[in-house]
Amino acid sequence: MTKPMTHETPGTTSDAPRLELIGISKSFPGVLANDNISLSVQPGEIHALLGENGAGKSTLVKMIYGIMPQDAGEMRWNGQPITISNPKAARRLGIGMVFQHFSLFEAMTVLENIALGMDAKIPARDLEARIVEVMKHYGLNLDPQRIVSTLSVGERQRIEIVRALLLNPKMLIMDEPTSVLTPQEVEQLFVVLRQLAGEGCSILYISHKLREIKALCSTATILRAGRVVETCDPAVETSRSMAEMMIGGSLKDIERGSQRSFDRQRLAVQNLSVPGEGPFGVALKNISFQARSGEIFGIAGVAGNGQNELLLALSGETPCESAEAITIDGVAVGTLGAKERRLKGVATVPEERNGHAAVPDFSLSDNTVLTARDRLGMVQAGLIGRGAPRRYASSVIETFDVKATGPGAMAESLSGGNLQKYIMGREIMQKPAVLIVSQPTWGVDAGAAAAIHQSLVDLAATGSAIVVISQDLDELLALCDTLAVINLGSLSRIMNVADADIEEIGLLMGGVHGDPDTKIKISEDVINAY
Amino acid sequence: MSLTFIIAAIVTIVGLTTPILLAALGELVVEKSGVLNLGVEGMMLIGAISGFAVTVITGNPWLGVLGAAAGGAVASLTFAVLVLQLNSNQVATGLALTIFGSGLSSLLGLSFTGRIIPVFGSIFPASLARDPILKVFFGYSPIVYFAIFMVFVVGWFLRSTRAGMILRAVGENDLSAHSIGYSVVGVRYGAIAFGGAMAGIGGAYFTMVITPMWAEGMTAGRGWIAVALVVFAGWRTGRILAGAYFFGVLMALELYAKAAGFSFLPSQFWAAMPYLMTIVAIAFISAREKTGSSAPACLGKPFLASS
Structure with a gap:
């Protein structure tokens, strides 16, 4: 591109907008996706x-x-109507x-x-x-x-x-x-x-x-x-x-109690190492951190740096070799599977809603049985109780303001944000000792995200310890008390969010462990943006 | 071992290899476009009878080869309509095509049973084609040279042409190819038809060259070996050539062993080998995500465009 770029098309007026949309509408069966949209770009x-x-x-x-074509409306390119x-x-x-x-x-x-x-x-x-x-x-x-x-x-x-x-x-x-x-x-x-x-x-x-x-x-x-x-x-x-x-409404701030102390260690991870699986698996290397009662601990990082492996190791889906690698309230649980860990008070919300956190073609009530079965005694003599799952599902729907037709609604019929609220509610209302969530607001709209954040803060206030794994740095900074960055399966040093340095976090996410020669200067704009 | 024996052995091996090579090259292109067509055996049988019938009727073996290609291609297009237009399961539809092909070829072959045509042999002068030494170069059917030629054509097409690149792209990520504006279904139709034509010519090699007559099920599982070969060769043309000759050598060994009055493996093993290999090959395909092989990422998956 050595020659200068020309942006004028012959035969157009120079002051016309580059693109102008006038009254664009588009509907899909049952939805008006675009309703009379007009805008212009210079x-x-x-x-x-x-x-x-x-x-x-x-x-x-x-x-x-x-x-796709519009149903109605006109597009103009440099002043000329076009299709x-x-x-x-x-x-x-x-x-x-x-x-x-x-x-x-x-x-x-x-x-x-x-x-x-x-x-x-x-x-x-x-x-x-x-x-x-x-x-x-x-x-x-x-x-x-x-x-x-x-x-x-x-x-x-x-x-x-x-x-x-x-x-x-x-x-x-x-x-x-x-x-x-x-x-x-x-x-x-x-x-x-x-x-x-x-x-x-x-x-x-x-x-x-x-x-x-x-x-x-x-x-x-x-x-x-x-x-x-x-x-x-x-x-x-x-x-x-x-x-x-x-x-289209006022945004609620996260409300949290002013006086909080993290007195009791609830989750401790000590030198957790897990070999990577498959060609794209990431091995976890010597991960150590703790989460105390009332604390929200954040794990930042770019996707694919071991977050999924860490979640699976914490939930018990991939048991560790050493029992001491993970302790819950002082009990070593590293070698236990997911079911036993749930009984010890661990609840997890994986990143993938459909197929991991919930079964899409199960009803909401059946989906509660999947994780709340043992803690809430929903199964007697091998039979699923009739009333308990429905009652629990109804109370989750009500407490977490889930838009669904009722406990009999299929999980797949809920929007992403509503299903996420439901899954979060299902775990939170079991009052876990330790809650581990991955990407709690991925693809969730701002209103639902605010509700989910508030529910996490409220749970922490009751004395649970929470681990949030997220790619959204804004979310972690708003939510967490302490924070570390995962990169290529290793965890960085642990920082207090109150005095965390965005530039350092960014470098850790990119995998540059404080090497001054490779530091990239971040402009004022981005620093101010955070 | 005399030189003439070695040359006779080479001629035998080349003959045994050619149908597998042709069918495997066709299947390679199909799989590179992201479609798994397990109907190769059926298409070979339909090609075998079409080639034979056209040769009997017209008396012209060149038209016979064209007829075999057309027969294989038409058979493959029934598979293509089901898989591409109606999104049926590729594995099940491919199996159905094999069953359909063996049945249809038997039906069509009824009136041709017992007929014999001249072998579609070397077109070089007899002084070259029959020479005990030079026949190693000149003593083959034109189909043999065509098969070798196609190794280079297919390799060059996939590696160096824009059309080949688009075909690989469709097999690698159909949704992206669609969103860029390539016709996924169109590319796959072309690939499937090419695969059918190649399998058809491979089948015709049996009825026009090896034994110039028709017998039911005469391809004897070579179509399955071709499918397995594509997988074992890691979807690369050069390795397909090498692998096809490896099988050719194995089969020739068995022939010579039998002729000498002993068998180093029971004949049932040879009869079962194509199917055993297919099972292993399909296990390979299923495990590709774990092994990180070079299989086309969309192989065997239906293409469902979102918009």
Whole structure:
């Protein structure tokens, strides 16, 4: 990309917005996904599209990218009315998209992956030269001959970005681009995006991370239930005010008692090591930490660094070799299986809701039997009691405000957030000594997330110890008392959240254990953003 | 061991190898596109009878080979419609295709039983093709040269062409390929038809070259060996060539041992071998996530586009 990029299409007025949507509507059977949406994006503008899950953001960008047609409304590109019938047509106009879930081919090289996304047939050597050129221009380092399965998540995202940039896009759509990145990777991404915007490329940035939007975007369009509720300047708004516009109500703060002391050790993990399983398994190496009564202990880290293995080791699904590796209230439980540990007071909520935490085609009441059976005596003489599971399920539904038709509703009929609330409630109401949760608010809307956070804090206040494994650093900082970072199966030193250093956490997540030479300077924006 | 004996042995091995090689190359392309077609045996049988019938009717073996390819391809397309359009289970549908192929070939073959056609042998002059030494190069049916040629064509196609790259991409991640805008179903139709045509030609080698007559079930499980070979070869063309010749040598050894009046393994073992190998191969496919092999990631999974 040595030649200067041109962003003017002949025959258009120069002051027309790059993209203008007028009254776009789209409905699916039973849902009005987009209702009369209008917005405009100027050249060189970084425009945020903000909303909860199900607010209609994805549907809207799918129409812009030509994946599906709109039912009603008009799109204008540089002032000209257009119809975008397929993604190829969108790319011809100069619209690029970086998907949330990368559409990459694991067993193929970076070069092949990019070539697959190109409409024009360019000889491999020329393409490689152009890729290297684009990467140099934007400071995106990547070896074109690497096999994708050997790359980190951030590097994979770079492939998608390079793929989009090779087309000299005039508008780039980024769908939740930072959900899997470390703070440093986020900062590197922002540098690229600002450079692009500076060259006149418009960016439509979809996210629900308000702090990032404040740091990056100049305009935000907020969607709720398929409608535009507000268009605002993120620099003027606060994160809180935008969140409240997003959920359409006031956001509750986490309330916790002021005087708390962690007097009693409830969970202790001592030199826990578990060998990795399979080619992608991560071995846990000498993990030690403790959680005291009333304490919420957070484990941060980028996905795939041993979080799943740790959860399985703590829950008892993979028993440890040494009984002393894990103790609950002073009792060594390391060699016990999941059922015995439950009897000792451990409750776990794994990351995967469907198929691990709950059986999708079981009713809610049957799903309670799966984990509450022994602690609450739901089974007598091998028979499942009729009343107890239903009563317990009903009380979980009521206490945790789960939107479901009743204890007989199938787990799969609940939305992600509601099912998560139900699963959390099912474990919390068993009053466990130790609760271990992984990704408690993954894919859950802000209202439900706030409720889940509050319930965790309330449980801690009753004297339970809680371990939260999460990729969402904001969540851990808001929720936890103490925190450590897991990277490649090792746990970092344990920090108090009150005096934790974001830059250090970011470096630990990236695996740089305090090596000063490799420190990446994080700009003021990101520090302020946190 | 005299030189003429060695050359005779090589000619035998090449003959035994060719049908397996053809069918395995076809199945490789099918599996690279993410489809597991266990109907190779059935398609070979349909190819065997189609090739034979066309040769009998037209008297032209070249048309016979084309007929065999067409027969195999048409048979494979019934599988393709079920698997790609109706999302039926690939393993079950492939088994059904084998059963269907053996039944249909028997039915079609009824009126051809007992007929004999000239062997579709070497097209080189007799001075080369019959020469006791030179026949090691010139003494084969054109199908043999075609099979060797196709090893390079398939290898080059998958490695170096854009179409081959797209085919691998479809087998690797069908949803991504779809979201980029490639026709997953279209690519797979093409791959399945190619696999059917190759299996058909492989089958025709039995009725047109090895024994120029029709007999029920005459492919004797070679289609299963081809399926297993693709897996054992780790989805690589060069290894398929080597593996096919390995089986060719094994089978030739058995033939010579039998001719010499002893057998180093009971004949039931040889009869059962294709099926044993298939079981092992399918266990390999199922275990691929643990072994981290180079199997196409979408192999055997139905493609359900979300939008």
